[in-house]
Amino acid sequence: xxxxxxxxxxxxxxxxxxxxxxxxxxxxxxxxxxxxxxxxxxxxxxxxxxxxxxxxxxxxxxxxxxxxxxxxxxxxxxxxxxxxxxxxxxxxxxxxxxxxxxxxxxxxxxxxxxxxxxxxxxxxxxxxxxxxxxxxxxxxxxxxxxxxxxxxxxxxxxxxxxxxxxxxxxxxxxxxxxxxxxxxxxxxxxxxxxxxxxxxxxxxxxxxxxxxxxxxxxxxxxxxxxxxxxxxxxxxxxxxxxxxxxxxxxxxxxxxxxxxxxxxxxxxxxxxxxxxxxxxxxxxxxxxxxxxxxxxxxxxxxxxxxxxxxxxxxxxxxxxxxxxxxxxxxxxxxxxxxxxxxxxxxxxxxxxxxxxxxxxxxxxxxxxxxxxxxxxxxxxxxxxxxxxxxxxxxxxxxxxxxxxxxxxxxxxxxxxxxxxxxxxxxxxxxxxxxxxxxxxxxxxxxxxxxxxxxxxxxxxxxxxxxxxxxxxxxxxxxx
Amino acid sequence: xxxxxxxxxxxxxxxxxxxxxxxxxxxxxxxxxxxxxxxxxxxxxxxxxxxxxxxxxxxxxxxxxxxxxxxxxxxxxxxxxxxxxxxxxxxxxxxxxxxxxxxxxxxxxxxxxxxxxxxxxxxxxxxxxxxxxxxxxxxxxxxxxxxxxxxxxxxxxxxxxxxxxxxxxxxxxxxxxxxxxxxxxxxxxxxxxxxxxxxxxxxxxxxxxxxxxxxxxxxxxxxxxxxxxxxxxxxxxxxxxxxx
Ligand SMILES: Nc1ncnc2c1ncn2[C@@H]1O[C@H](COP(=O)(O)OP(=O)(O)OP(=O)(O)O)[C@@H](O)[C@H]1O
Ligand SMILES: [Mg+2]
Numbered sequence: 001x002x003x004x005x006x007x008x009x010x011x012x013x014x015x016x017x018x019x020x021x022x023x024x025x026x027x028x029x030x031x032x033x034x035x036x037x038x039x040x041x042x043x044x045x046x047x048x049x050x051x052x053x054x055x056x057x058x059x060x061x062x063x064x065x066x067x068x069x070x071x072x073x074x075x076x077x078x079x080x081x082x083x084x085x086x087x088x089x090x091x092x093x094x095x096x097x098x099x100x101x102x103x104x105x106x107x108x109x110x111x112x113x114x115x116x117x118x119x120x121x122x123x124x125x126x127x128x129x130x131x132x133x134x135x136x137x138x139x140x141x142x143x144x145x146x147x148x149x150x151x152x153x154x155x156x157x158x159x160x161x162x163x164x165x166x167x168x169x170x171x172x173x174x175x176x177x178x179x180x181x182x183x184x185x186x187x188x189x190x191x192x193x194x195x196x197x198x199x200x201x202x203x204x205x206x207x208x209x210x211x212x213x214x215x216x217x218x219x220x221x222x223x224x225x226x227x228x229x230x231x232x233x234x235x236x237x238x239x240x241x242x243x244x245x246x247x248x249x250x251x252x253x254x255x256x257x258x259x260x261x262x263x264x265x266x267x268x269x270x271x272x273x274x275x276x277x278x279x280x281x282x283x284x285x286x287x288x289x290x291x292x293x294x295x296x297x298x299x300x301x302x303x304x305x306x307x308x309x310x311x312x313x314x315x316x317x318x319x320x321x322x323x324x325x326x327x328x329x330x331x332x333x334x335x336x337x338x339x340x341x342x343x344x345x346x347x348x349x350x351x352x353x354x355x356x357x358x359x360x361x362x363x364x365x366x367x368x369x370x371x372x373x374x375x376x377x378x379x380x381x382x383x384x385x386x387x388x389x390x391x392x393x394x395x396x397x398x399x400x401x402x403x404x405x406x407x408x409x410x411x412x413x414x415x416x417x418x419x420x421x422x423x424x425x426x427x428x429x430x431x432x433x434x435x436x437x438x439x440x441x442x443x444x445x446x447x448x449x450x451x452x453x454x455x456x457x458x459x460x461x462x463x464x465x466x467x468x469x470x471x472x473x474x475x476x477x478x479x
Numbered sequence: 480x481x482x483x484x485x486x487x488x489x490x491x492x493x494x495x496x497x498x499x500x501x502x503x504x505x506x507x508x509x510x511x512x513x514x515x516x517x518x519x520x521x522x523x524x525x526x527x528x529x530x531x532x533x534x535x536x537x538x539x540x541x542x543x544x545x546x547x548x549x550x551x552x553x554x555x556x557x558x559x560x561x562x563x564x565x566x567x568x569x570x571x572x573x574x575x576x577x578x579x580x581x582x583x584x585x586x587x588x589x590x591x592x593x594x595x596x597x598x599x600x601x602x603x604x605x606x607x608x609x610x611x612x613x614x615x616x617x618x619x620x621x622x623x624x625x626x627x628x629x630x631x632x633x634x635x636x637x638x639x640x641x642x643x644x645x646x647x648x649x650x651x652x653x654x655x656x657x658x659x660x661x662x663x664x665x666x667x668x669x670x671x672x673x674x675x676x677x678x679x680x681x682x683x684x685x686x687x688x689x690x691x692x693x694x695x696x697x698x699x700x701x702x703x704x705x706x707x708x709x710x711x712x713x714x715x716x717x718x719x720x721x722x723x
Contacts, residue, residue: 320584320588323577323581323584323585323588324585324588326574326576326577326581327574327577327585330574330575330576330577331572331573331574331575333536333568333572334568334572334573334574335585336534336536336556336557337534337536337556337560337566337568337572338560338565338566338585338586338588338589338632338633338636339556339557339559339560339561339588339589339636340557340585340588341555341557342557456576458577458578458580458581458614459581460578460580460581460584461580461614462580462599462613462614
């Protein structure tokens, strides 16, 4: 270092980057072969389209059918041309907006990461809450023909929001990667179903018991994995989820195995059943019976359960136990050296997260009226975890956005019938949902590596409240 | 320190293993109430291990650790800490995504919340920088600020005995001086007992009342700070290159 400095004492002083930048300003732009020009973008897209045409000719353009006496070749010019056009347009758009431009929009998205300012996110929160509260009436008023379908979808989304919030306690706050969360969902669902079947329990009586049972199972899972972290924890929880499912599948005498349990009772409104005729809800209030009442009622139950989950989580975050969860996520050794009982802290995270999973499971059972182990596969765990991760670990509003996008997205796929005109009548967009999920996840992780809402709101403020500049609360990278 | 001072921490014949690897081979050490005691030694000598063993993580396989008249050798870490031993572990280990305020709250996790406001003002007087940065994430603090936070966080638990592992690690001389001044002030004004592990032997021995030298998991020398500073072996091994 010292030797090289004596030879060129000054040249080391200017940073290399600054030099290059200065050079770039001095050089006039060369229009002929400027890699960022529109012409270059079009040329590039055309090359890509040509390649797509060549490669796709046999895969897409030619179709073989079995015909009497051999194979029958059919040309599918439409599909072939469409695929070329898609490649051309896609590549061109990417060139113009991302690859061959000085201002890629991806960068704009990135600098805006965590970009939701405090007021915007607060407003959004209250707006979403207000909408959630009036949602059934919104749909019955404005979409009377499709209100059942929409409210049913809202119930589904709300269930996932609740599951996401429950898992967020374990994964987002306590940092314990749980791949078997669906086990607690299953425990909750089966608790209610079995209590109803064998002991004639109603929904409201079974609900707290189901939560309690799920919490107990959370602890049972928690004990053996106390010393595990990261990958190892993930694998054990994954196995745990599968074990629960396999037990439910094989314990035929008790759970009816793959046949599932049906005839699970519906919840009552303070003892009133939501049924037609004498003694029902409509009859009691003197209104005309409408099956939509039951959907609205179910919606408000899950909304209330989800809001309770959220309120409890937000409250816990401000209490020592919630802070300890977050500290545990950050640094376990430091936690121990500060006198935190890490064992109990982890167990409570597992138990409370599991409890909400159990509540959601009970609700699922009562809504469906029928459950079987098939509803509790690893895919469910993966979807819930994806909701938490995409939402931004630990962010409550992120879970809402991710649930709406993902669960609503699947539903949207069912309504893309027009694509069949393009890709042929055998094309079922729903079959591609995992592909699209994967793609969406990759894209979100590229643009927003910490999830949609990556800012972490501090749980406490110093009593002398000051305006805190964005620079002061920016996230440290790498954690 | 007079020899009659009350014994706060006594380490007797402590042996600690990591699996089958021995890290401490019979350590004896005393810390009296109101003292600053420093432990110096080469990399890998076992200094951090001793500090962690005092906190029960890892646990001593042989020997006894007595703190304030209690045998804490087999106590769980969180109980040991609740009896008034606070630690600022090696490498600071602050909570990076949590704010300075939340880090300090974590330090006070075991303390009656009524003390919080008073205690936080006290650490702010010691480290005014932290007050300016109260809402900043721990991970975005500078190294020196992080060290201050680590010490402040430990102080929030109202310790009787403060264990500091290499607080000068990676800090500029000026910041090291600030931190050492703060330690001295805590000791003189509050009578806080401090056990300090340091690589910066010169400063540590100047600050401490007494010191120990550890080599390969055993204590090889002890004496007052001034005595050790004069010893030829210490100068040769730990003060090479003169005053740091
Ligand atoms: N978790 C562990 N597992 C196995 N061996 C360990 C572990 N921690 C420390 N050791 C070993 O124990 C010995 C003592 O380590 P220790 O960290 O106590 O040294 P130290 O004196 O603090 O060194 P330094 O000044 O570099 O911090 C070393 O040989 C180290 O490799
Ligand atoms: Mg060390």
